[in-house]
Amino acid sequence: MRPRFVIGKLLGALSTIAFVVVFDFFLFRVVNGDPINSMFRGRNLTPAQLDRLRVKFNLDGSKWEQFVAYVRQLLHGDLGYSLKSSRPVATVISEAIWPTLLLVGTATLLAMIGIMIGYRAGWRRGSKFDAGATSMSMLTYSMPEFWIGMVALGVFAAGLGWFPVGGLNKPGSTETGFSRLLDQLHHMALPALVLGVAYIGEYMIVARSAMIDTSREDYLQLARAKGLRDAEVRKRHAQPNALLPVVSLSAINFGFVLSGAIAVESIFSWPGIGQQTQFAISGPDFPMLQGLFLLISAAVIVANLAADLLYGYLDPRVAGR
C-alpha cells in the first residue's frame, strides 16, 4: 500500500472525529433548557445551591464558554461527570464496554454460521437448501430484535424457566471462578442467541450474493476444466474471492458493536453501552450522551478505517488507484 493512501485515510478519520466532537456538543444543546432546573424540581433547593450544581456540571456560562471548557477537558482525556450519577463519564463507559463487547462479540461469532450457510446456498443457487436457507434468513432478518427478545424471554425465561430473566450475573452471588463463569454463560445464552439469530440473516444474505457474483467468473470454469472436484473449486477458488463484501460488512458491524444492541440489552437488563444510552437519554444526561456518542462514532470511524485499510491489503487495486 502506498503511504499516501494510508495517510489520507487516517486524516479523513481524524477530521471526522473532530467534527463529531463539535456536532455532538451542539446537537444536545439545540433545544434550550436547563437540566439542573428540571432534575432538581421539587427538591426544595435554594437558588445558590442550584447555581453550584451548574458549576459542577459545566452548565454555567454561555454555550460557547461551555464548549471551550468541554474541548479543554476532552484534550485532557476527561469526559466530565454524569449529571445523573455524579460519576466520571469515562468510568461509567469503561464499566459498560465489557458486557457489550462480550454479548455482541459472541452474537457476531454465532452469526458467522450465516457466512457458511450463505456460501453453500449461493453455490447451489436454486437448490432446496438455497430456498430453505434464504427464506429462513429473510424471516429472521426482518423480525425486529426486540420482538424476538420478548418472545424468547416470555418462552424460555419467564415461561419454561430455563434461563434467568436478565442481568449479567446472579445478583448478590458469592460464587467465584468457574461456577461464576458458568452463571455468566447461563445469563448470556438467551440474549446472545437472540442477537445471533437477528444477525445471521444479514451475513447469510451478503455471503450468498457475493458467492453468486463470484460463481459467474471465468476462472471458475477454468478450475473445473482442470478437473477439480466441485467442493475444491468452491473452497479454493470461489470462497476467497467472495470474501471482500463479507469483510467490509464484518468491519462495519464491528463498529456498531459498541453502540450495543439497545433493544436486546434493554429487554435482558444487560448492563452495557446500550443500557447506559437508554438511561442517559431519559435524563437527558448531556455529559453521558456526549461521551457515549463520541465513543460510538469513534468506533464506527475506526472500524471503517480498518475496513478501508484491510480492503487495500486484500485487493491491491483499491490502494493503487
Place this chain on the structure above:
Amino acid sequence: MKRRRWSMGLAVAALGAVAMAGVVNTAEADTAPVTFTVGLLQDIDSFNVTAGYLVASFEAWNMQYATLTDKAADDFSTIPGLAATWDKSPDGLTYTYHLRKDLKWSDGEPLTADDIAWTINTSRDQEWINHYATTQNLTATAIDASTVEITSSVPDPKLPTMDVYIVPKHIWESKAADDITTYDALDGVGSGPFTLKSRNAGQDWTMVANPNYWGGKPQVDQVVFRVFTEGSAMVAALKSGEIDFVHDVPSEAFDTLKNEPNIVAISGAQGGFSELAMNGMQGGLGDGHPALQDITVRHAIAMAIDRPALFDRVIHGQGVMNDTLGVSADPVWTPEIPADQQLNYDPEAAKKLLDEAGYKDTDGDGIREMPDGTKPLNFRYAELSDSDNAPAIRELITGWLKAVGIGTEVSTYDQTQLTDVIASGEYDMFVWGWTPYVDPDPMLSYFTCDQVTTDVASVGYNDANWCSDEYDKLYTQQNQELDVNKRIDLVHQMVTLFYTESTYVVLYHDADTQAYRTDRFEGWQRQPKDTGPALFTNSSPTYQTLKPIAGGGSSGDSSNTGLVVALVAAGVLVLAGVGVFLTRSRKQRDDRE
C-alpha cells in the same frame, strides 16, 4: 490426526468441568445467605448523600444511615432513632437529644454526639442538597459523647423531628468541601439495619445486615436490588421467583398480578399528584392568556373536567381519588373541602359561568371569545413527552374543554424543555405533577410569591405564576407555629384556599404500584398504614421487621443447575462436532494434495 485428538480432549475436559461446577453449585445453595431481592426500573444514581437525588438512593440511605429521630410506620409520628429521648427548652428553640447507649458504626467505631454535630453543622455550612433544607437554621453542639444539643435560630415546627442522615465523621471529615459531592461513598459504613456491600453499576447493589445495628441484627442476611430496563421482564422475574419484590409495576401488569397465587399487588399513595396548572400571570414573566387570570374561567375549567373518570380511565383506579393539593405523604395534612366550595364535574354549570361572565362564542366557531369579543379562548396546552399517561389525559381534557367552548393547542416537551417553557411563562396550561415530603412546608413554600420566576437565570418553583398575599401570610404563620394542631389547621386553610383559587386543577393522587411474593418473607410494613407503599417509603421501616418464612427459601436459587449442565454440555458437543468436521475436511483436502 493430532488436531482431532486435541479437540476431543478439549471437549472431554469441558464436560468434566461443567459437571463439577454443577456439583459445586448445588452444594453452595445449602449455605447461601437469606437473600431478599428487590426489582426496580432505576439504577441508583449515587450512594453519596450530598450528590444523589433519585428514589433508589434514598432507599439505600434509609437502610444505611440511621437518623436522630425515626418515623413510625403507621403514621409518620416521631419516634426514637439514634436518640432514645429528648428535652425541649422553654422557648422551644433548643432540643437536647440523649443518644442510645453504646452506639457503634457498622465498622465497629463508636458512634457519638460528635458524628451528629459534625453532620448537622457541615451540611449547613456546605449546603448539602438533601440536608440543607432541614439544617440551614440549626447549630449542633456535642455536650458529651452521648448528648447533643440542637438550637434553631428561628422557631421551627419540624423539631424535634431530626430526619437527616447522620454520616460517619471518621470517614467523611477528610473530604474537602469542593469535592465532597464527587466522593463515590462506597465505604459501606453506616448505622442503619443494612449497609452497602457491593455495587455493579447498571445491574445491582447488595446491602448486608449490620451486625452492630442498635435495633438488633435484621433477620434477613442481605437485600439485593436488581435493576431492570424492561417492566414486563421485571414482572416475569417476580412470577418465576427470581425476585421477591417489584417496585413500579407497569399498570397493564398490575391487575393480572392480583390474580397470581402467592403474589400480592398493592398501590401505595404518598401524596404525589398530577395536576392541570394554569398560568396565573401574577408577578411572573411571559404572555399567559388573559382569560386565565379571571377566577371564573378557572372555576369553569375545573368544573369541565371529570376527575373521577380520569382516575378510572387513566390510572385504572390505582391511586387515590383526591383533587386537593398533596402537601405531605401523611394524610393528616389534607383537608376535606367543604361541600359548597367543591368544584365538581358539571359542564352545564361551567357553560353558565362562562356565559354570565361574558365569554360567548360570537363568531359561531364553537370557541368562546373574550367578553370584549377579541381573543378566542384558545389555550396553549403543554404536556410531557416521557409521561405514559399524558396522551390519555390530553384526549380526555381537551375533549371536555371543547364541550364547554374552550379550544386548546397541544405541544409536547421533555422535562427540561417544559421547565424552561414554564420559567419563561410562555404557556397557558400544562399537565405535570409533584411528590411532597412528609413535612408539608416545602410543598407549601413552592406557591409563595417568592417562588414566582422573575428572572430566567434563577428559576423558582412556583410554576403556576400564582401569588396571593393571604396565602403568603398563612405560610409564614404555619412555618413558625409550634403547636401541631394549630399548624394543621393553618395548612388546611392554605390548601383550601389553593383549591378555591383553582390555579391548579389537581386530577388525582397517584400511587406507587408494587407487588411482592407472600411465600418467602413476612413482616411487611406499609407507610403510612394500609394506604402507603411497602418499600421505597419515607423511612422504609419494612427492612427492620422483614423475616423469612420457614421453608420458603430465598430468591435467586431457582436456577436449574441440571439444565444448565445439560445445555452447556450440548453446546460443547456441538462445538466438538464442528471441530471434528473441520479437521476431517482439512484431512480430506490434505489427502488430495
